[in-house]
Amino acid sequence: MDRALELARRGPAHGPNPRVGCVLLAGAAPDGVPGGAPDGAPARVLGEGYHRGAGTPHAEVAALADAAARGHDVRGATAVVTLEPCAHTGRTGPCAHALAEAGVAHVVHALDDPNPAAAGGAAVLRARGVRVTGGVRAAEAGELLRVWATAAGRGTPYVTLKTATSLDGRVAAADGTSRWITGPQARAHAHAVRAEVDAVAVTTGTVLADDPALTARRPDGSLAEHQPLRLVVGRRDVPGGARLRGPGGPLVHVRSHAVADLLAAAAAHEVRHLLVEGGPAFAAALLAAGAVDELHAYLAPVVLGAGPAAVGDLGVTTLAAAPRLRTARVERLGDDVLLVARRDPAPPPAAAPTEGDS
Structure with a gap:
């Protein structure tokens, strides 16, 4: 075995x-x-x-x-x-x-x-x-x-939520600058993850603010062999000149803000592993809905003190009501740190072999 x-x-x-x-x-x-x-x-x-x-x-x-x-x-x-x-x-x-x-x-x-x-x-x-x-x-x-x-088993994708923040949880400075909070090793790791998932999702707000390509790239900048499906969530149009319309995986626009609609659209395209990369409001919606199976939190050793947070308002008013995940591993990537946390319990110990004869 x-x-x-x-x-x-x-x-x-x-x-x-x-x-x-x-x-x-x-x-x-x-x-x-x-x-x-x-x-x-x-x-x-x-x-x-x-x-x-x-x-x-x-x-x-x-x-x-x-x-x-x-x-x-x-x-x-x-x-x-x-x-x-x-x-x-x-x-x-x-x-x-x-x-x-x-x-x-x-x-x-x-x-x-x-x-x-x-x-x-x-x-x-x-x-x-x-x-x-x-x-x-x-x-x-x-x-x-x-x-x-x-x-x-459940008919909807396994969802990994990615954040890249300063030590105080900011995704950008007060003036909106965000490139690059993390260093090259962390960014290379994030691209390697994209090359292993079926789809990557962002909101129309992220598309309009950052114009991401959502491609999986090798360290030399070339496109990886596998390119994930690119899912955009939101009602606003994707600009005709957006990088999302360039080389990379197919583009699918889910004209809704509902978590269930995103998961249904992903499942319809046979997506088993969905990577969500923003924005803060949708990250909050996913967490509030209990739809996040795994969190990839890239932490850079920089303190901004102000600027948008990685996750929007969850409606949590007391610590006891906050969603808690289990730390699966911590990995150093250059000067940055990746914390991987999961909501699922630790795998159970192997059961004793079972047999059945005709």
């Missing part, structure tokens, strides 16, 4: 599909969980695969193809997969059927599929006489798939 997770990480973080890895092994350990042959020797790998993005073969099918290319027969084999094999037909066929038809005898997976449209693969496999074991390395797989699983 560690190898399957390693393979899964090679897949793209963006896109509507999860990052999944699969390893096909000849046979299994005596207790039924792969990890070694009966004589203690390492299990023989028949094939490996991972999902390379929407429209490409899923990890299980890629592993079956790899085994065939190596000249290996997978009948009676064990498939170790980071996510329960899917049971639906989308851009590709159901993996549960592919494994059963190939003669795989045992499937070990880390996480149950949270996507209602694709779940049920374990039951399909058992009905076809395939042994199924779940919950192996569940915590590790859960962290890898945290963003995708959250979005797939």
